[in-house]
Amino acid sequence: MMEQRAYDLFMQNLVKGTSHLALGQEAVAAGFGEAMRSDDYTFCTYRGHNHTLVRGASMTGILGELMGRECGLLNGKGGSMHLMSVEHGAMGSYAIIGAHMPIAAGAAWSAQYRESGQVAVCFFGDGTTNIGAFHESLNFAAVWSLPVVYVCENNLYMEYTPIGDVTAVKNPGADRASAYGLEPILIDGNDVDLVYATAQAAIAKARDGGGPSLLEVQTYRHGGHSRADPGKYRPDEEVKAWLARDPIPAYRKQLLAAGVSDSTLDTIDQEVSDRVDAAEATARSSSPPPLDIADTDLWADGTSTWRT
């Protein structure tokens, strides 16, 4: 719901620049978010609004950041592609393909060194499996036996090109696992219970000193790559088939079958919708960031001074 609202705000030109939604991929963030310990680390990409939200970052902070307002998580200095909330373990959203994969390995190395029992979970797309940092990170994490879980959200496309057209193997994540001595794991990323169970197992393994995992979760983005991209490069039947597998209504059906009442679910929906309304209203009324923060916080002393 928050992301649908982000789209609406983009269309009203209240979200400037760009924004990458994960509508259709929610089960991945939800399943992993639930499986993580509160002090575990999340590293994600520009398509990271949900991953940041599920760690506990404020929705007002997220929408405010997208809108370039003072109330934004980063006071407007980061933007939609760089959401971060360190106090919640959301260690950043990175917009250079693959770059966050070695950084997640580093956070995992630090956890291993400090014997803190923390695990780093790193999300990225199918397209990311073809860049060097992917391969460097997996080998590095494997040889150092780091507590990191790499999650390839295979939504079948990079920006506009189908992943199969540019990848030497059929399953971009799973088929690479053996090169790093890892077990190939390929799951339906729209099945939130399955995602949760798989996440739990991989995180537990990492926490117990069993080293890294590489999971490929198959999913689909309902919209285009970014902004107002209508995603016309995708065949209609494919879109239709995946829309029918939307994880949110599917999970509602599953809960109803399990005996949860319609009215309970309606109440939850209403509560979430109210929260999104409130977050939007607060973000709309928040001022633009004060201009004097533009040259702060480059250095740890809060300044950006480079000369005496």
Added chain:
Amino acid sequence: MAQLSYREAVSAAISQEMRLDDRVVFIGEDVAAAGGVFKTTEGLQAEFGPVRVRDTPIAEQAILGAAMGAAMTGLRPVAEIMFSDFFAVCWDIVVNQIAKTRFMSAGQCSFPLVIRSANGGGARFGAQHSQSVENWAMAVPGLKVVAPSSPADVKGLLAASIRDPDPVLFFEQKSLYGTKGEVPDGECVEPLGKAKVLREGSDVTIVGLAAMVPKALKAAEILQDKHGISATVIDVRSLVPLDTTTIFESVSATGRLVTVEENPRLCGWGAEVSSLVAEELFWDLEGPIVRVTTPHIPLPSADALEDAVLPSVDRIVENVVRLAD
């Protein structure tokens, strides 16, 4: 005071800091068991063990990404990039990740890490193992940039870099590794961002960095003895933060500035120093600012060619004499 080589001062600094703070860890290619290709880190793994001093695969993005992730979660990593030319294969991690993330996050986390690298020419290694790239680093907001010229400064400035709460690129000049000098006994830390006046003179200010400093000192002797020109020599030591105070004080007094830079000509660090002096100290100048640099070329390998293109003592002398005339 002990006599240490520039090379030995590297491990002296790292071991000093590792003894004081167990958040300090050290990683790189061939650095731990083997002690580094330049033997700068021999003995560290023997003293601190394989958990704190760790060999990595040949994966520069992984090395620097790991350093970043560790720094943002409580460690104080020191990472080695074997030759500074190799920054080109991991520059994204340096420029887009390490340098920008504190700013983008509105100060949510800091990156107390050091990246050491063997920089510059003089070793006849050819163009892909010899470039002086300190000016690349200086062009990036969010990086501190340090390049020592003596063993004492290697120890003091590297220790300070490890303690610094921000990312520091620490450039060791590979042709200086064998040079020796006095290094103070006991704990040794030099503040970052302070240039050092190594020789006082009244006619011209020569500003150099790393391997250019001993050359500038030699040139100053010749200028005094053969030409009666009295030169101040300043070792910049740190490009970011840049000690304009020390440089400006001297240039105000002498009225003449010569920068001696190993980097290729265009956008070398001396261009920034020159522009600051031209803008803020113009009326104190008695002549044009002169930059002595490597030409705008990759470094050739043959000793005769390399020596011909790197700024030499003779070239510094000629330029100063021309300016003083």
